[in-house]
Each structure stands twice: as structure tokens, then as C-alpha cells.
Amino acid sequence: MAKSETARSPRTPRKTSSASSAPPRPARRPAAKAETPYHHGALREALLQAAEQVLERDGLSGLTLRAVAREAGVSHAAPTHHFGDLTGLLSELAAVGFRQFNAAMASSCDAATTPMERALARPKAYVAYAQAHPGMYGIMFRTERLDYSRSSLHEAAEASFAGLANAIGMMRQEQISGDALTLNQGAAIARAWSMVHGFTMLLLDGRLEDILGRLPEGTTTERLLEAMLTAPITGKLPCP
Amino acid sequence: MAKSETARSPRTPRKTSSASSAPPRPARRPAAKAETPYHHGALREALLQAAEQVLERDGLSGLTLRAVAREAGVSHAAPTHHFGDLTGLLSELAAVGFRQFNAAMASSCDAATTPMERALARPKAYVAYAQAHPGMYGIMFRTERLDYSRSSLHEAAEASFAGLANAIGMMRQEQISGDALTLNQGAAIARAWSMVHGFTMLLLDGRLEDILGRLPEGTTTERLLEAMLTAPITGKLPCP
């Protein structure tokens, strides 16, 4: 009881997680010794997967270095060797998230057929990813503890931005050159990103439920998103 | 050395903070005994002020119960008695932030004269507050550790939302009834809030610097905000 730390009995059969997710142990080069060797063989990846599971199960506040180590069945100091830091782990996990995110955005466009569908595919995929992986999205966009000097994170996040800028360029039927932007181009990018990101943050924080609850019966979040993105803008003089 | 906790020597003259901020000690009812009594007299308010100072000085990660207690010159367990919890302290601090925020929004409209100024006064004040108090804004909108069942926080945040909805109603020259919304009304509110909130979050996270750096020389953040809010929307077919 005194040491509740090493609860999973060191060096004993590690739980192969829940059930249907990832091969139990990649077993690096040799024929696979199969019985929990001292050296894990692919701990880094295993820790990242464990971190994702902990994040989805226990939320952001439950995502600690020690919890991840427990989940992976290794000693609590093992993650430090691979990521150096909690910041390191979070950053690498965020990089994983950005790659998932980018993939989801890219594949969403393939399924679109009509012009309207194509126009809404990206923002819908954006919000859908955040709803499906709220913890991951939180890590990616909410945490101040990220180290963007890590190339993996920097590149994955950069790719995300490039995809957005590219989509806006398509929409405006202009070529967006990598180095310079007009004010209108910048404004268009900022508007698209701000609108979708803001919507997502407010949605995840539950701050849109106030609005959703007052809309006509049965109006879905997706419908509100559509309306927000497509409805005409009217009016003036906002100050009371 | 062993107990670095009570560094400020218990019951000795408490540091009256930095210098020019708030009366050193409110001294409740009696003639003011002046010499650090056992009972502080207005610890709750003092702790909130201390929390704000710690937040601005050391950032969100430095804002701990113990740090706040140190800043206020009381024992580390004192805050618990007044706020129950770290969540409690953060929630009350967020409520203070929302009140500051609401006040800033309200007063910003007074200074506006031209129609264009009036139209942009609120969003500009919104972003300006967040830039001036990034830690506070983070507490208010970024933290998952808030307890909205606390009436002070609930009311302050609700007032903020009501102000927004009201402004949108003015803009659309409609009366927004408290209980029901049309889809277009909801979309207008969601768009305004998402756009400004998203812009602010991206700005505070430094994610807009990429864009700002590529805009024409000398384009300010405020100018980008204006352009984002007023520029006409053009184009179609975003998917690559």
C-alpha cells in the first residue's frame, strides 16, 4: 500500500490494453522473445498510444507522465528517457494529433460531390475531428505546454496551416504565394480559421448549448455550423 | 531549508505587495490595529488580487493555491478556507475577469462616434482586453477547471453572453427574445462570437503571427481584425 506506484508489478505480463487496438508488442528485430523483456523494443510508440488512451479515458487532467507509464506497464521514469519532459510527451502527442487531423481533412474532400458539399467539407471535418477527439484537440490547440521547436510538431502544425491557406486560395481562385499576402487574403484566411476554430472551442467548452437549446426543435450542431458559414450577413450598428 | 514553505515568516509584517496597487490593508471595522493581526480582515479580496498578480507575473502554470497564499503572505492552507478548492479560486477569479471584461465592452461603445466605429467597437474591445490580460482571458475561456454552478461566475459569464446577443440583435434591428431563436439569428450570434473568440485564441497562441508577418509592411493586428470583420466574402469550392 505504501508504494501504490508500481501497481502493475514490474516485469510481469503487461496488459495488452483493452482488446482491439494495435499489436500487443511489435517485437523489434529478433524472433520475438515474447515474454516481456527488460527492454521493451518499441516503448516510444507504445507510450504515445498509451498517452492517447489515457487522454480519451481520463481527460486532459489525467494525462500525466506517471499515468502514461502505468498504462504502458513500465516504470514511472521511463517516459522521461524518451521525451525528456512532460512538455516533450505532450508535444509529440500533439504532433500525432495534427497528423490525424490533417488526414481527416484531406479525406473529407474526396467524399464531397456537389459544390455546396465541397465548400463545407473542410469545416465540417474540422469540427467533426474535434468532437470525436476532444482531448486530442485540446492538446493541440489549448495547451500552452507545447514546444513548437520540435520539428515533428512544427511540421505537422505547419502542414495544417498550409492546407487551410491553400483551401482559401482555391476558394478565392487565386494563387496564394508562400511568402506574401494581401490584406484581403490575410483577412480571408483569418476569418475562415477564426470562425471554425472559435466555433469548435466554444462547442467543446459547452458554451454553444445555450444557443443550440433555443434554436428550432431538432437543430443539430452541424446545421448551425452550416448556417453560420453560409448565411448572408445583414445589419449594422451593434452598439447598444 | 527543510521547510521552504513558510518562507515569509508567519505572523510578521506582510509585504504590502509591490507598491502602487490597492490599499495595503482595508482594516475592517475597528480603528485599524495596523499590526498584522491573526485575522486578516479581508483575506478573500486580498487573495483574489494576489491571484491576479501571480497570474500576470508567472502565467497560468504559476497560479497555484500555495503561490497565491505566499503572495498574500498567509499560510498555504488559507485559500482553501475561502474558496474550498483550486477550482473555487479559479472560478472566482474568472468571475472577476468577466466583470472587468463586461465593463470594458460597455465603455468601449461610449467612445464610438461614426457608424463604422460603433460597428467595430465591441470586437476591438474584446480583443484588446484579451491582449491586455492574456492570463485572465485564459482563465475565463481556456480552463476546464471552472465551476459554473457558482453563481458569481455563472452570472458574470451570462451577462457577457447577453451583451453579445443584444449587440447582434441591435445589428440586425430585431428584438432577440430571451427564449427562442431562429436559425439565422443563432447563426449570426455564433458567427460573431466564434469569429472574435477564435481570432483572440489564435492571436494569444501566437498562431496568427505567421499571417501577420506576411501582410503588407506595418499592418497591425487591429487592422487585420477590421479587415476580417468587414471585408466582403468571395469565392467558392475550397477543396483542393
Next chain:
DNA sequence: TCCCTATCTTTACATCGTAAAGATCAAATA
């Protein structure tokens, strides 16, 4: 064969949130 190095475990320590019990004082009560 033997050592070297990366990998993982143990041990240790400061800090944090939080609970519980003790000390202090203002004010109500008698």
C-alpha cells in the same frame, strides 16, 4: 569474449492539492 551504450528501473526530493486538527480572535451572550 568482453565491454560499451542505449534502455529501463530504483531511489530520492521538492512542490502541489487537500484534509484534519489546533490556535487565535471578534462578537454575541449571559
Next chain:
DNA sequence: TATTTGATCTTTACGATGTAAAGATAGGGA
């Protein structure tokens, strides 16, 4: 006026966390 009471603040204690440092273990090359 003397006493009690309850709120306020301090002490002490405990488990959890991040992180550093030293020890154990093996895989691979000399």
C-alpha cells in the same frame, strides 16, 4: 464584565506529480 461561540487562520500530514541521479539489464560491436 466574563464566558462562550464560531469564523478565521496556522500546523501538520499524506498521497500524487515532475524530475534528477544512480543502478540494473541486455543487445551489438570490438
